[in-house]
Amino acid sequence: MKPTRRTNLPAKANAAAGVRRIAPLPPSFDGTARFTYDGSFDGLLCVLLACWESRRWPEAIQSEDAAQGGLFSETRFVPSDEARARRVWEGMLKYMPAEARTNLYKTFLSESPERELLIFRYTQMAIEAGGQDISENFGNDTVRAVADITKQMFREKHRMEAFVRFEKTHDGLFHATIEPDYDVLPLIAEHFTKRYADQRWLIFDRRRRYGLYYDLERTDIVSFDAEAGQQGSNSAVSAAVLDEREPLFQSLWQTYFDHVNIPERRNIKLHRRHMPKRYWKYLTEKQPRERHFRPIDNKQRPAQ
Numbered sequence: 001m002k003p004t005r006r007t008n009l010p011a012k013a014n015a016a017a018g019v020r021r022i023a024p025l026p027p028s029f030d031g032t033a034r035f036t037y038d039g040s041f042d043g044l045l046c047v048l049l050a051c052w053e054s055r056r057w058p059e060a061i062q063s064e065d066a067a068q069g070g071l072f073s074e075t076r077f078v079p080s081d082e083a084r085a086r087r088v089w090e091g092m093l094k095y096m097p098a099e100a101r102t103n104l105y106k107t108f109l110s111e112s113p114e115r116e117l118l119i120f121r122y123t124q125m126a127i128e129a130g131g132q133d134i135s136e137n138f139g140n141d142t143v144r145a146v147a148d149i150t151k152q153m154f155r156e157k158h159r160m161e162a163f164v165r166f167e168k169t170h171d172g173l174f175h176a177t178i179e180p181d182y183d184v185l186p187l188i189a190e191h192f193t194k195r196y197a198d199q200r201w202l203i204f205d206r207r208r209r210y211g212l213y214y215d216l217e218r219t220d221i222v223s224f225d226a227e228a229g230q231q232g233s234n235s236a237v238s239a240a241v242l243d244e245r246e247p248l249f250q251s252l253w254q255t256y257f258d259h260v261n262i263p264e265r266r267n268i269k270l271h272r273r274h275m276p277k278r279y280w281k282y283l284t285e286k287q288p289r290e291r292h293f294r295p296i297d298n299k300q301r302p303a304q
Helices: 011-017 041-054 082-094 098-109 115-128 141-163 185-195 234-241 246-259 268-274 277-282
Strands: 030-037 056-063 075-077 174-178 201-205 210-214 219-223
Touching (some): 041 056, 041 082, 082 098, 098 141, 098 185, 115 141, 185 210
Parallel strands (some): 030 056
Antiparallel strands (some): 201 210, 210 219
8 A cells, every 4th residue: 555645743833733633534545434353463453454455444443242333334354364464563664663563562452442443543644654753743642642551551561570479389380360450461471481481480360361371491371261260369279289388488578578668667658659459469468467577676775
């Protein structure tokens, strides 16, 4: 498809004039089509290619299992094809930097209700710009929305890398359960593969019913059946298979956490800002103590 160049005002000029930039509809596009796909990122890339091939601007792009039909528009299902998806993914580099392309993938992982249309509009704008970087054109609603989602994904990724707590099973597997707000498992895979390359581990996303498994050679995506994930809490599921020394390790970690705390400098509001309470149920240091912590009384008392 031959890109059409358009003259766009710089972001600063738009802001000064008080104009909200909305991606215009190309004259050659039909804006009454609705597309569905299998819910995968490859499937979404195939939808983008189908839109460009048929010259149809999508009114809606939805996963097939959550699609809602339009009253005056037709719905077309686009099957996923790895070769066609790779063609779109590699072709994006002609119109945007690699970082901007990665941000579109993060937008998909955010599970935002408008993520598909955001990705289509951003890509279409990049094509119309003729290869010029549009990632800093924050006067445009689409660019600003993608940038905001990228920031949220970065924060959630950073929190998961910090808040994952592993438990060791009797067969030497280290496992952890998480429930992030966004689908960040693909983003944290490289971090944990490099950091824990000498041990087998499994990180399971309880909300999305899949996990990452590292077997000392490679990291794979694994899924679990629905019944296995509904058996109570993380501790209840793993108690029968934990290593016999795991309770001792957890107790030592809790003791360390309690002793490095300075009661006089306690700031609950700041603590919850850096460690939101919704993550506490999977943090070892936040579990009930079998023995209550008592600070060591090692201060010298003044002589009478």
